[in-house]
Amino acid sequence: MKSYARIVVIGGGAVGCSAAYHLAKMGCRDVVLLEMDELTSGSTWHAAGNCPTYSGSVNIMKMQRYGVELYGRLAEEVDYPMNYTRTGSIRLAQSDERMFEFEHVRSMAKAQGLEYEMLTSSEMKDYYPFLETHNLEGGLWDPLDGDIDPSQLTQAYAKGARDLGVKIERFNRVTAITQTPTGEWRIESAKGSITCEKVINAGGYRGGEIAAMVGQYIPIVTLSHQYLVTDAIPELESRDKKLPLLRDPDDSYYLRQERDGLILGPYEWKATPYWLDGLPENFASQLWGDDLDRIEWYIEQAMARVPILEKGGVARVINGPIPYTPDGLPYIGPAYGLENFYHCCGFSFGITQSGGAGKIIAEQVLEGESEWDMWALDPRRYSDYATQKYVVAKAIEVYQNEYAIPFPHEERPAGRPAKTTPVYEKLKQKGAFFGSRGGWERAVWFPLNERPDEQTVSYLGERRNWNAAVKAECDAVRNRVGVLDLGGFTKYEITGPGATAWLDYMIAGKMPRVGGMSLSYFLSRKGHVMTEMTITRLEEDRYWLVSAAAGEWHDEDWLLSHMPGDGSVQFENLTDRFGTLIVAGPKSRDLLAKITKADLSNKAFPWLTIQNIEVGYAADILAMRVNYVGELGWELHVPMEYLGHVYDEVMEAGVDLGVADFGLYAMDSLRLEKCYRSWKVDIIHEYTPFELSLDRFVDLDKGPFLGREALKQHLENGIKERFVPLIIEATHAEAPYCSPVYLGDEIVGITSSGGYGQTIEKNIALSFIRTDLAVEGSRLEVSILGQRYPAVVSKEPLYDPQNKKMRDVL
Template sequence: MKSHARVVIIGGGAVGCSAAYHLAKMGCKDVVLLEMDELTSGSTWHAAGNCPTYSSSVNIMKMQTYGVELYHRLADEVDYPMNYTRTGSIRLAQSDERMFEFKHVQSMAKAQGLDYEILTPSEMKDYYPYLETHDCVGGLWDPRDGDIDPSQLTQAYAKGARDLGVQIQRFNRVTAITQTLNGEWRVDCEKGSVTCEKVINAGGYRGGEIAAMVGQYIPIVTLSHQFLVTDAIPELEALDKKLPLFRDPDDSYYLRQERAGLILGPYEWKATPYWLDGLPENFASQLWSDDLDRIEWYIGQAMARVPILEKGGVSRVINGPIPYTPDGLPYIGPAYGLDNFYHCCGFSFGITQSGGAGKIIAEQVLEGESEWDMWMLDPRRYTDYATQKYVVEKAIEVYQNEYAIPFPHEERPAGRPAKMTPVYEKLKQKGAFFGARGGWERAVWFPQTDCLSDRPEVQTVSFLDERRNWNDAVKFECKAVRERVGVLDLGGFTKYEVTGPGATAWLDYMIAGKMPRVGGMSLSYFLSRKGHVMTEMTITRLAEDHYWLISAGAGEWHDEDWLLSNMPGDGSVEFENLTDRYGTLVVAGPRSRDLLGKVTKSDLSNKAFPWLTTQGMEIGYCPDILAMRVNYVGELGWELHVPMEFLGQVYDDVMAAGEEYGVADFGLYAMDSLRLEKCYRSWKVDIIHEYTPFELSLDRFVDLDKGPFLGREALKQHLEGGIKERFVPLIIDTTIAEAPYCSPIFKDDEIVGISSSGGYGHIIEKNIALSFIRTDLAVEGTELEVSILGERYPAVVSSEPLYDPKNKKLRDVE
């Protein structure tokens, strides 16, 4: 075995071998892959091998589509035969809401060059003659779906990697991982040790064991997943080609042909976690005993839907371990707080995703970022709240809802509440509905007696606006903020303190725009070396070399890593994470100055406390509030950053003082409507690292003449090459529904853009879609169409902001 390599991969399943193959294809051949058993052991060998392109996330759709296209040519590329069959697939819908989902995904797929087809019940029988269409509304046809032999796929990756120079060590368990004084990693194995620059944890359901070797807990739990294989069925023996893969998501199972029999794979309600006290040492190619009682109901539903299933006796049952994360998505990306250590594990659908996963992790390791923004797969999306209890509860919930409709405003209950501010119980007493954001409970809306006769027991979710039971309540909150004053408890806002003699020069190099003056603040964009936007932060300058940096709550570990990994090593900059020490109250609206004037002695006038400045403030018993005259809703207002121990008392004082001004609590749904009217971007919704600031129409935040900054040369090259897309707001001529994420935008019959976020502006009374469109069309007044749930609606390009275009309300000027 080599004693040194550039990259060591731990895990020889489909994902680990794909990572090795893609690294080598990108020119990095100094790679060692270590596997404790045989290649394909773990979850790979017993996987069903289904290969859909379908996903409700556009970038996961890209990842899976990349994979199935790779599998189509991989056997020839590496000279290794594989059993890979494209049969196409049918997804059946038993409700109109399911059909809305299919129509939206079909539109997303069309924007990616995929030809999905909406089917009637009779058309489904043309593809699948053994199908019974009772209770069926329609379906979706994916012509590229199919299945592959997982072991052959893995061996093909391995052969391709070996041929390019990768060394693969089987039956060589990793026993320890330590970081050396020079920053390299030493990986100890049963057959020796190898030192390397970078490590990729591709350990599958053993990914948690690998993470523990470097002192980390990664949120993974092993669940039992069963599927059964039937004996030969006469009707299938007579066929000259395989049936399409069939899925009934409303009854939560898939059915596909395997030789002359069928495989039935359900995602049952009795999801069962295993190994909560630790994994057995030598479990690699074993299975658990059958537990068919758990899936009896699903067998019955499948037999009623496809009666020939009854004719095949059960040949065998596969009951094996499958890793699940709290959201059912894998981990691909850098490990929090560790240099050059990456996770690429936790795959519940590792066969279809292995090709794309190998591409993504290879790009991240070698180039620092991947082609697609894969934040939804980043290991740092979970922070310290994701304990084992949380992971188990959420993993069971997501397994139970594997085929559930992904409604855009559904707030699922498992694993909650995890993190709460002292205001949480107060808002709960007021009847607030909550959503979890980065683990923090935040109110999303408040029932109002003026809007609802009775408080609903559950939150209605739908693709159609008029069917939501909270629209009127959110409108009430929006009007309270725009016309009077509103208060929002914004728990979990990420906050960092940066100090030291080198702080100013370092931050100036890190951002694309100008630095704020002392007492001021600026919205700042941090770029990658390729000129793409990695994150957005508000920089507040408290003294010459003393700063607060505030960013999205969900990005706490991501942004901390970005800052620390780019920090000078000379000790001239000090960094502290203050997120858990301070809560945030947003007080916004035309009466916000009047309200705060009753609880503080601070001079809140425009002259003494201008827009985009900060000062200390005392309210009640709290002497050290950091008050910032800025907000995310576009009104006169302040963010109050309050030590957590005082937050409840300050909230009470503010609400009591605001009674005479008609103060109202408002939640995240109202905040989102208000920020859409101002065209404020949302991190990892509108702001993704696939775009430069120019494509995001953030030119005013870039100063190419200020001197060197990270990504400047790449940004200049982007500008010289021409900006092909621009971020613009669209006004859509319909009130039927919002434009879901990634709705295609048309000019005549050509797709010319895609929406990033959308919703209804309750004050301007317009349907808004923030979008990226072709630059030549990004002109106010351009007429376009937006596809919403399969139907096209007229839209027109507008200019930003849509509300208060001259920012007079923010500045409080006439």
């Protein structure tokens, strides 16, 4: 075995071999792959091998589409034969809400050039003659779906990688990983040690073991997944064409032809975790005994839907380990807090996603960022709250809901509450409904009168039971004063003699003056927006940086990985030490004046400035005159031990002013009216500040900053699309994420976030539109749940266009 390599990949399943192959394809041939057993052992060898392109996430759809396109040419590309069949697939819908989901996903696919089709019951019978169509509303046809032999796919990746110079070491278990004083990684294995610059953990369901070797807990649990294979069925023996793959998401199973029999794979409610006390050392190509009682109901449903299934006896049952994460999505990207260590594991659908995963991780390792923004798969999307108890609860929930409709505004209950502020119980007593954001419980809405038993979810806004409540909350903020407990706002303190120069280099815009603040954008070397933070300058070389709760570990890594090594800049994470109350609305000054002696006048406390104020027993509150809803107002950053007390003081003082709590749904409506971007919804790293229409936050003349030269090149090449607000002429449904925008029959853009503006009473879709059309008054159409609606490009912001209310200069 080599003693040194530039990159070591740990794990020889489909994903690990794909990573090695893609690294070599990108020109990095100094790669060694280590596998504890034979290639394809782990989850790969017993995977069913289904290859859908379908996904409710546009970038996961891109990843899976890339994979199936790769599989169509890989055998020839690497000269290795594979059994890969594109049969197409039918997804069944037993409700109109399921049809809405299909219509939306079909629209997303259309924007990528994928031609899905909506099917009637008779059309489904044409594709699948053995189908019973009772209680069906319709279905969806995916022409590129199919199946592949997982072992052959893995061996094809491996051959391609070897041919390009990659070294693959089988039967070579990794036993320890340490980082050397020079920052390189030393890996101990059964065959000796190897030192490398970078490590990719592609350990599959053993990914947690690899992470533990470098002192990390990565949220993965192993679940038992069963599928059964039937004997030959006479009706299939007589056919000369393979049946399409069939999925019944409402009854939670898939059914596909395997030779002359069928494979039935359910996702049952009795999801079963294994190995909570540690994985057995030598479990690699083994299975567990079958447990058909768990899936009996699903077998009965499938037999009723496809009666010929009953004619095939059970030839064998596959009951094997499959890794699950808290959201069912894999980990692809940098490990938190570690330099040059990456995770690429935790795949529940590793066969169809392996091709795209290899591309993504290779780009991240070699170029620093991938073509697509894969925040949904970033290992740092979970922080310290994601313990084993959390991951088990959420993984079981995900498995049970594997095929469930991904409704907008659905707040699933497992693994909650994880992190709460001292205000949480107070809001709970008021009947608030909550959602989890970055592990933190936040109120999403407050019932007006009697609390309903549950929150209704639907693609159609008119079916929601919280519309009137959210409208009332928006009215309170716009016309009186509202209060929001915004737990988990990420907060960092940056200090030191080099802090100012370093931060100035890190952001694209101007630095704030002492006592002031600015919204700032941090770019990659390619000029793409990696994150957004508010920078507040407390002293000459002392700053507070505030960003999204979900981005805590991502943003911390971004800052620390770019920090100078000379000790001139110090960093501290203050997130858990301070809570945040938003007090906003035209009467917010009147309210705060009752409880603090600070001068809150425009002259003494202008917009985008800060002061330390005292409220009640809390003597050191950092008050920032800024907010995300576009009104006169303040963010109060309060030491956590005083947060409950300060909340009580605020609410008591506001009684005669009509104070009201408001939640995240109201905040979202208010921010849409101001066209404020949301991180990792509107702001993704596929865009530059110019495409995001954030030109005013860029100063190309200030001197060097990270990404400046690339940004200038983007300008020279021309900005092909721009961020604009659209007003849509539809009231019953809002535009879901990634709804296509049309000019005639041409797709000219895509929405990023949408919702109803309760104040302006208009349906808003923030969108990226072809630059020549991104001008006020352009008339377009937006596809919402299969129907096109007229839309017009408007000018931002839609509410209070002169920002007079925030400035209080009416």
